[in-house]
Amino acid sequence: MKVVETIEELQQLINKKSGKTVGLVPTMGFLHEGHLSLVKHAKEQNDIVVMSIFVNPAQFGPGEDFESYPRDLEKDVRLAEEAGVNIVFIPSVKEMYPFEGGIRILPGPQANELCGASRPGHFDGVLKVVLKLFNIVNPDRSYFGMKDAQQLAIIETFVRDFNLRTKIVRVPIVREDDGLAKSSRNVNLTPDERAQAPIIHQALLKGAELHSIGLKPEQIEDEVASYITDGSTGEIDYVKLLSYPSLQPITSETDEVILAVAVKFSKTRLIDNIIM
């Protein structure tokens, strides 16, 4: 496995003329089994797997956890190597953003729901870094976890509407044995909160059941919210049942739906979802 810090080194290593296929796994590091599942899928479908590790300042708002976002590069490099990544790209902020011409990519109505509602500008920063990574790596396929379902939906729309030259592969959420979705932010839970956190997934399963028996979206959202607040110290940021990937209110023509939640604990905010 090669570890590179500059775009130039990375592009020399990839050398697309070889005819080999390239899979990209973009991450912000502090790797867990969710990321390693992305790598596993990428390895099955491509000759070369490139993982980027970059805590992207552009997608953190003022007062958000950019500074305290967990980092452990040494462990990340070891885990990436064990998982079979071929090239790890760890650019500095200066390498990624040496210039600032002020051009921004603004998401559409998909960004007004769920996390977008409380994180203005977040998805601008996501689109900025993914467009740059897609152009730098030129991957045949790019792997995104379904835990960040809104991010995935917006990126799929970006690829579709702007003819980006990579295929987006959706990878299912990886969970702890007790159902908690794996997340780099889980380490910021107190032991008490960690013990309570599996209630989020239980509430989602209950919501899915209520959806299958035909309850209305508002009723389902209320039930899921009550279930979480009754059984934990977490505060509800949102519980929403929407169409997927358009993230609009459900109509008779809706095919896929997402039940998504965000819950705030003392030092961290967790998200989870089920797509049905």
Place this chain on the structure above:
Amino acid sequence: MKVVETIEELQQLINKKSGKTVGLVPTMGFLHEGHLSLVKHAKEQNDIVVMSIFVNPAQFGPGEDFESYPRDLEKDVRLAEEAGVNIVFIPSVKEMYPFEGGIRILPGPQANELCGASRPGHFDGVLKVVLKLFNIVNPDRSYFGMKDAQQLAIIETFVRDFNLRTKIVRVPIVREDDGLAKSSRNVNLTPDERAQAPIIHQALLKGAELHSIGLKPEQIEDEVASYITDGSTGEIDYVKLLSYPSLQPITSETDEVILAVAVKFSKTRLIDNIIM
């Protein structure tokens, strides 16, 4: 020469695996010698030259001349073939914009000056179509005329800041014998206006001279504006001396400068510039 209307046909024809270099000449059609100069440069530097002809609705504002923008596809195809274009891509609006997820690309401060000041949203539409064309064609080099100097500056910034995988080649303005910059819109001038229009270039040359002897930007702008209004029925939209390509006020550190004008005649608005 092949003429294609769909992205799929185009991509089958290009077949980048062949190792051939591709030059893209994006146009809105109604070709004149300015466009053919782009083709000439592209032919010298690439194995395959792709010209797109697409009057892009996204870059016209309400009340602008989208409907009356001159079109003559039959002549365009003939001129493109004579110039040695290999593939002409003439997509429908539906082929280019089959979906609308609402994602927008917003230019930065460069768009607040010159044409951007009176054409809100114009450069959003330009960035949208060029990102799509770059992704569809995947050109090694893309050719833009220096007549649309603000467009060129913003596209250069987009390519630089987002690592787009094409090199932008600047191609000098082509002029009529009397100095009028070639433009598809020149056909919308009345005979009287056509006779007056060369004053724009004369005024720019005068401005360049005043710049070379050290006059201040405001003085030069005033002189150029008076020269045009005194000698024609055109109304000044702007006369501006700015840094290039940043399009900011000139400072002691400015390297290249642009003197740019836009003049409105009865049915059309002409732009021209000199970069020094």
